[in-house]
Amino acid sequence: MRHRLVALSLFAATALTPVLATATPAQATPTLQVVYTNLPYEICLSFGRSGQENDRWGTWWCSMHYPSNPYYPAYDLWAYVN
Numbered sequence: 054m055r056h057r058l059v060a061l062s063l064f065a066a067t068a069l070t071p072v073l074a075t076a077t078p079a080q081a082t083p084t085l086q087v088v089y090t091n092l093p094y095e096i097c098l099s100f101g102r103s104g105q106e107n108d109r110w111g112t113w114w115c116s117m118h119y120p121s122n123p124y125y126p127a128y129d130l131w132a133y134v135n
Contacts, residue, residue, distance in 0.1 A: 083110070088100070114130075116128065
């Protein structure tokens with residue numbers, strides 16, 4: 054009985070794959086988002102590069118703001134997320 058359920062689920066998954074593939078848009082429009090907030094500068098750069106290398110976003114940048122302590126600025130990571 055277990056083998057029949059596994060075979061049936063595999064058949065259903067392979068039968069639905071072309072339908073699911075054509076249902077998604079070819080190119081989704083990326084949206085501008087604040088991905089991370091209040092980061093040190095080096096961490097913001099590291100996260101930005103990592104996301105670009107992993108194809109999570111193409112365009113990204115770090116914006117600076119001063120939280121409660123003006124001597125230690127923090128950075129927000131902005132990106133156009135796919």
